[in-house]
Amino acid sequence: MHDLISNLAMGFGVALSLQNIGLCFIGCVLGTAIGVLPGIGPLPTVAMLLPFTFTLDPTGALIMLAGVFYGAQYGGSTTAILARLPGETSSVVTCLDGYAMALKGQAGTALAIAAIGSVFAGIATTLLIAAAGPPLADVALLFQSADYVAVMLLGLVSAVVMAHGSVLKALLMILFGLLLGTVGTDVASGDYRLTLGLDMLADGLGFVPISMGLFGLAEIMVNLETMAGRTTIAKKVGSLWPSRAVLRQAFPAMLRGTAMGAAFGILPGGGPTIAAFSAYSLEKKVARDPSRLGHGAVEGVAAPEAANNAATQSCFIPMLCLGIPPNALMALMVGAMMVHGIQPGPSIITKQPELFWGMIASMAVGNVILVILNLPLIGIWVKLLQVPYAYLFPAIIVFCAVGTYTVDSSTGDVVLMAIFGVLGYVFRKLDCEPAPLMLGLVLGPLLEENFRRAMVLSDGNAMVFLQRPISLGFLIAAALLLAAVLLPSIRRGRQEAFRE
Amino acid sequence: MLRRHLMLIGAGALAAPAVHAQSFPGAPMTLIVPWPAGGGSDIAMRLIAEAASKQFGVPVVVDNRPGAAGSIGHRALVNARPDGLTFGMFSTAGVAAPYLNANANTIDELEPLAFFGSDPSAIQASKASGITSLADFVARARANPGKIKNGNDQPGGASFLAVASYEKMMNFRIQKVPYAGYAPTVQALLAGEVDSATVAIPDTIEYHREGKLKILGVSSPTRHFMAPEIPTFKEQGFDVDVGSWRCVAGPKGIPADRLKKLQDGLLAAMRTEEFATRARTAGFTIQPGDAAVTLARWRADDTLLYGILDEAGLVKARKR
Numbered sequence: 152m153h154d155l156i157s158n159l160a161m162g163f164g165v166a167l168s169l170q171n172i173g174l175c176f177i178g179c180v181l182g183t184a185i186g187v188l189p190g191i192g193p194l195p196t197v198a199m200l201l202p203f204t205f206t207l208d209p210t211g212a213l214i215m216l217a218g219v220f221y222g223a224q225y226g227g228s229t230t231a232i233l234a235r236l237p238g239e240t241s242s243v244v245t246c247l248d249g250y251a252m253a254l255k256g257q258a259g260t261a262l263a264i265a266a267i268g269s270v271f272a273g274i275a276t277t278l279l280i281a282a283a284g285p286p287l288a289d290v291a292l293l294f295q296s297a298d299y300v301a302v303m304l305l306g307l308v309s310a311v312v313m314a315h316g317s318v319l320k321a322l323l324m325i326l327f328g329l330l331l332g333t334v335g336t337d338v339a340s341g342d343y344r345l346t347l348g349l350d351m352l353a354d355g356l357g358f359v360p361i362s363m364g365l366f367g368l369a370e371i372m373v374n375l376e377t378m379a380g381r382t383t384i385a386k387k388v389g390s391l392w393p394s395r396a397v398l399r400q401a402f403p404a405m406l407r408g409t410a411m412g413a414a415f416g417i418l419p420g421g422g423p424t425i426a427a428f429s430a431y432s433l434e435k436k437v438a439r440d441p442s443r444l445g446h447g448a449v450e451g452v453a454a455p456e457a458a459n460n461a462a463t464q465s466c467f468i469p470m471l472c473l474g475i476p477p478n479a480l481m482a483l484m485v486g487a488m489m490v491h492g493i494q495p496g497p498s499i500i501t502k503q504p505e506l507f508w509g510m511i512a513s514m515a516v517g518n519v520i521l522v523i524l525n526l527p528l529i530g531i532w533v534k535l536l537q538v539p540y541a542y543l544f545p546a547i548i549v550f551c552a553v554g555t556y557t558v559d560s561s562t563g564d565v566v567l568m569a570i571f572g573v574l575g576y577v578f579r580k581l582d583c584e585p586a587p588l589m590l591g592l593v594l595g596p597l598l599e600e601n602f603r604r605a606m607v608l609s610d611g612n613a614m615v616f617l618q619r620p621i622s623l624g625f626l627i628a629a630a631l632l633l634a635a636v637l638l639p640s641i642r643r644g645r646q647e648a649f650r651e
Numbered sequence: 652m653l654r655r656h657l658m659l660i661g662a663g664a665l666a667a668p669a670v671h672a673q674s675f676p677g678a679p680m681t682l683i684v685p686w687p688a689g690g691g692s693d694i695a696m697r698l699i700a701e702a703a704s705k706q707f708g709v710p711v712v713v714d715n716r717p718g719a720a721g722s723i724g725h726r727a728l729v730n731a732r733p734d735g736l737t738f739g740m741f742s743t744a745g746v747a748a749p750y751l752n753a754n755a756n757t758i759d760e761l762e763p764l765a766f767f768g769s770d771p772s773a774i775q776a777s778k779a780s781g782i783t784s785l786a787d788f789v790a791r792a793r794a795n796p797g798k799i800k801n802g803n804d805q806p807g808g809a810s811f812l813a814v815a816s817y818e819k820m821m822n823f824r825i826q827k828v829p830y831a832g833y834a835p836t837v838q839a840l841l842a843g844e845v846d847s848a849t850v851a852i853p854d855t856i857e858y859h860r861e862g863k864l865k866i867l868g869v870s871s872p873t874r875h876f877m878a879p880e881i882p883t884f885k886e887q888g889f890d891v892d893v894g895s896w897r898c899v900a901g902p903k904g905i906p907a908d909r910l911k912k913l914q915d916g917l918l919a920a921m922r923t924e925e926f927a928t929r930a931r932t933a934g935f936t937i938q939p940g941d942a943a944v945t946l947a948r949w950r951a952d953d954t955l956l957y958g959i960l961d962e963a964g965l966v967k968a969r970k971r
C-alpha cells in the first residue's frame with residue numbers, strides 16, 4: 152500500500168509536469184475530435200502522430216498517444232447518440248439506447264451520462280491498473296486458443312440476449328454476420344475465400360464501411376421516409392444535465408459496466424467490443440423491466456459506455472506489464488516505445504518506473520481533462536439536432552464517405568458502405584437488428600482463427616474445449632445464458648399456441 | 652483526404668531546407684507502405700521518409716495501402732506514374748506473394764531502388780518445452796516429426812517463410828501454427844501454448860533476459876547488435892542464414908536521369924549517421940545497398956522461396 156502511494160506520487164510527479172500535461176491535453180483534444188468524426192479512428196491518428204514523437208521523450212510521447220486513444224472513446228459516443236453512427240465497434244451498443252434517447256429529446260442527458268460513465272470507469276480502472284496491474288497481466292497468459300473460443304461464444308450468446316425483437320431473427324442476424332466474417336484470407340492455408348477475385352476483399356469486410364452503412368446510411372433513409380413535414384429529427388432538445396433521479400438510476404449500471412470492461416479488456420482481440428455487448432446484456436438481465444432497454448433507457452447508455460472505456464484502459468495492462476499488445480492500437484504504442492529503444496517486455500516496470508507510473512497517472516489526469524473538455528461541448532452537440540435535416544443529412548453522408556475512405560485509402564470501401572446502407576434499410580423494414588450482425592462480423596474471424604488453432608494444437612481433439620477449466624467455465628456460462636433467454640420465449644410460444 | 656493533408660503538413664514540417672538545389676524532385680514525393688501504420692515495416696519506412704525528405708529537400712508523404720499481405724500496396728506501386736516521385740516498400744513476403752496469390756505482382760514488374768537491411772530470424776523455445784539448445788531442438792524435431800508446435804505467421808508471412816526455410820535447410824519437420832503477427836505469437840510462447848517460435852530478436856530479447864523464454868540462436872552470419880549474448884546458428888554447427896529484408900522499389904519506366912538521382916539519393920539518405928542511429932535504436936539491422944544489391948537479393952530469394960513453397964504444397968499460382 153505504501154509502495155502504491157509512493158509509486159503513484161512519482162507517477163503524478165511525471166504526469167503533472169508542464170510538458171506532459173500539455174501533451175496529454177493535445178492528445179485528449181485530438182482524440183475527442185477524431186472520435187466525433189465518423190470513421191476516422193484513433194488508429195490512423197496515432198500512426199500519423201508517431202513520427203512527431205521521435206523527437207519527444209518516450210514518456211511524453213506515450214502520454215500523448217494514449218490520450219488520443221481514450222479521448223476517441225469519449226468522442227465516439229457522440230455520433231452514436233446524435234446520428235446513430237458508431238465510430239468504433241465498441242460504440243455499436245450505445246447507438247441503441249443513446250439514439251433512442253436523442254429522439255425522445257434527451258440527447259443532452261445521454262451525452263452527459265456517457266461522459267460521466269466514461270470518466271468514472273476510466274479513473275476506477277486506472278486505480279485498478281496501479282494496484283493490481285502485474286498480477287492481472289499474468290491472467291492474460293492463462294488464456295489459450297480454446298479459452299478464447301469459449302469467450303467468443305459467450306459474446307455471441309450475449310448478442311441474442313440483447314436483441315429486443317424476435318430471438319430467431321437475432322440468431323439469424325448473428326449467423327449472417329458470421330458468414331460475412333468468413334470473407335477474406337483463410338487463416339490456416341492462406342487461400343482467398345469469397346473474395347470474388349477482388350484484392351480489396353482479401354482481408355475481409357471492413358468494420359467501418361459496414362457499420363456506417365447499416366447504421367448511419369440506413370437511418371438516414373428511414374428518416375427521410377418517415378419525417379414527412381418535420382424539419383428536424385428530434386422534436387425537442389430538453390435539459391442538458393441529467394437529473395438526480397437519472398444519475399441514481401445510471402450509477403449501478405456504470406459500476407457493472409466498469410467491472411465487465413476491466414475484466415474483458417485484458418483479453419486480446421475483441422475485448423472492448425465483447426465488454427460493451429456483455430455489459431448491455433447484463434443490464435437487460437438485471438433490469439426490472441427489460442423491455443425499456445432499446446427504447447431509450449439510461450442504463451443502456453451508462454453500462455456499455457463505462458464498459459468500453461474501462462476496457463480501453465485495462466488493455467494497457469498486458470501492454471505495460473508484459474509488453475504484449477492486445478490490439479492494433481497497443482501494438483502501435485509498443486512500436487512507439489521501440490522507436491525510443493525500449494524493448495517490450497516484463498522489465499518495463501522495473502527498468503522504466505517513471506514511464507510506467509507516469510503513464511498510469513496521466514490516464515487519471517487525461518480523464519479529468521476529457522470530462523472538463525466534453526461537458527461544455529454537450530450544449531453545442533445537442534444544437535446540431537436543431538439543424539434542419541435537409542442540411543444535416545448530406546453532411547452526415549459526406550462525413551461517412553470521407554471517414555470510410557480514410558481507413559485504407561480505398562474507394563471500394565465507400566461502395567461497400569453504400570451497398571450495406573441499402574441492406575440496412577431492408578433489415579429495418581424486416582425488423583431485423585443490425586447490432587447482432589456486427590458482433591458476428593467482428594467475432595467471427597477471431598472465433599474461427601482460435602477454433603482452428605485450438606484444433607491444430609490439440610491434434611484434432613474437440614474435447615479440449617471441455618478439458619480446459621477456463622474454456623469449460625465460459626461454455627457453461629454461455630449455455631446458461633442461452634437457456635435463460637430461450638426457455639421463457641419457448642414457454643410463451645407454447646402459451647400462445649394453447650390459447651389458439 | 653483529411654489524413655493525406657495532415658500527413659503532408661507533417662512531412663513538410665519535418666523537411667529540412669534542401670541540401671542540394673536540384674530540378675528533380677522539385678515536388679512532394681510519396682512513399683507507399685503496403686502494411687498498416689505503426690507496424691515494424693511502417694516505422695522503418697517512416698524513418699526512410701524522414702531521411703529522404705532531408706536528402707531531397709521536399710516532403711516525402713507516407714501512404715499506407717495495407718491489405719492482401721502487401722499485394723494491394725505493391726499494385727499501387729506498379730501502377731504509379733513512373734516520374735520518380737512515387738516509390739514504395741518491397742520485402743521478402745512480396746517475393747513469395749505471386750506464388751500464393753494470382754493477383755500479386757512479380758519482381759519483374761518493379762524497379763529496384765535501394766536496399767534497407769535484413770532482420771535476421773531466430774528460433775525461440777518456450778520455458779514449458781524444456782528445450783535447451785538449438786541442437787536439442789533439431790534432435791527433438793527430427794526424432795518426432797510434427798510433434799513440436801511452432802508459432803508463426805500465416806502462410807507467406809515473414810516468420811512462416813523463416814520456419815519453412817529452416818525445415819528445408821536443416822532437415823526437420825515441425826507443426827506450423829498460424830498467428831496474426833508477432834505479438835500474439837510471443838504471447839502464445841510465453842503462455843506455453845506453442846513450444847517454439849520464429850520471430851525477430853527485438854521482439855523477444857527482454858523475455859529471454861527475464862528467463863521467460865529461451866532464444867536458441869540467431870540465423871545470421873554475425874550476432875545481433877541488440878543481443879550479443881545469443882550465439883548464431885553457425886556457431887552451433889548449422890550454417891544457415893535466414894532473415895527477412897526490406898527494400899525500396901519503384902514502378903518500371905522511370906526516366907534514366909531521374910532514376911539515377913532517386914537511387915543515389917535514397918542510398919545517401921540511408922547512409923547518414925543520423926539515420927543509422929535512429930534505425931538501430933528502433934531495433935533494425937540496416938545494410939544500405941544500391942539497386943544492384945537489391946536486384947541480386949530479389950533473384951536469389953525468388954529461387955529459394957519458390958522451392959520452399961513448392962515443397963510445402965503452397966504454390967497456387969504461377970507454377971514454374
